[in-house]
Amino acid sequence: MSLIKTQKIDKVEIIGDWKTIQVRYLIEIKEDEEIVSSSYHRKTYEISHGLENLPEELQPYATGVWTSELVGQWEEYAAQKAAEQMALDAQQ
Secondary structure, three states: OOEEEEEEEEEEEEEEEEEEEEEEHHHEEEOEEEEEEEEEEEEOOOHOOOOOHHOHHHHHHHHOOOOOOHHHHHHHHHHHHHHHHHHHHHHO
């Protein structure tokens, strides 16, 4: 009688303007090949995470939606937000 815990990708969704990758993992506990418990866990990966930092099985999803153009737009947006925050901090 041994317990085995497995985790596998159950669902992948691409959401929002910045094409955030939302992943639902299925976690199963099996005893002698029979499922005795299951649950879900969600994790999100944002464009700022970078392709090289994604799990290998998610990289094809990212390369399909995180285009060079989108990455460039995000970098401009992030730089603008950082400048705005610096200006706010300087006023305080």
